[in-house]
Amino acid sequence: MENQKRPRTPWRWMAPLLPALLLLALAFAPGLAPRRVALDMKSERLANGMVARVEARLFFDLVKKRMVGHYTYPREYVYLSDEFGQVQIYFPSANQVSRQSSPMFSSKSHPVFYFLSGQTYDMGLKDLGFTLLESRREGALQVVRWLAPARLQDQLQWVELVHQDNLPIYMGYLALDGSALKKVYFTRYHRAPGVLPFPTRITEVEYGQGTDSVVNRFAFENPLFDAAAQSPYFDFAIPADAKSLD
Secondary structure (H helix, E strand, C coil), rough: CHHHHHHCCCCCCCCCCCHHHHHHHEEECCHCCCCCCEEEEEEEECCCCCEEEEEEEEEEECCCEEEEEEEEEEEEEEEEEEECEEEEEEEEECEEEEEEEEEECCHHHCHHHHCCCCCCCCCCCCCCCCEEEEEEECEEEEEEEEECCCCCCCCCCEEEEEEEEEEECCCCCCCCCEEEEEEEEEEEEEECCCEEEEEEEEEEEEEEECCCCCEEEEEEEEEEEEECCCCCCHHHCCCCCCCCCC
């Protein structure tokens, strides 16, 4: 819109945004991104007065852009996802496999992948078609608003991403009327020499049409990186004789 108002100065509207984006980009050195990461995940979903718990060990290969999850509670299965969103879910007790495919299942869309690959300046929004709308400072916070692509604007207007000390601490998904659809909080950052910081607690609050919201809480523990991250699950393959559930 601004380009149409000032056709002779197309970069004028971007000027206030460039310093913030530059600082965010420089905050993440590529050499700090690990090649392999393994960590425990415990999640809780609170909805309608009930709690559902899940436990797993997650394995990220940031070079191959592959994620493998060995889920152990409440049911054992192995979840495999690649960067294209091709998913395989294998149930070892029955030797059965289910396959799905959708960009929304891409391994690169997992929050841990964004943090450990140094893509937290936009949390993957640009790849999803979002465009930078505005950026502003609020004290120690950098607040950036991303406009949703046309295909999503019947449900979602924009996403607000907040950084503190160059690290994301909040994402808010807003509807056309400005009401909150979803809020995500990133806390308790893990910091270690030679590794990009990442949150060990992620809390999501989803707002539906009813009066009750849904809360998802994720805790990440016992991270191992590169040479210390040794497991056959990094190269896990579905057995050739697995029976298809599809």
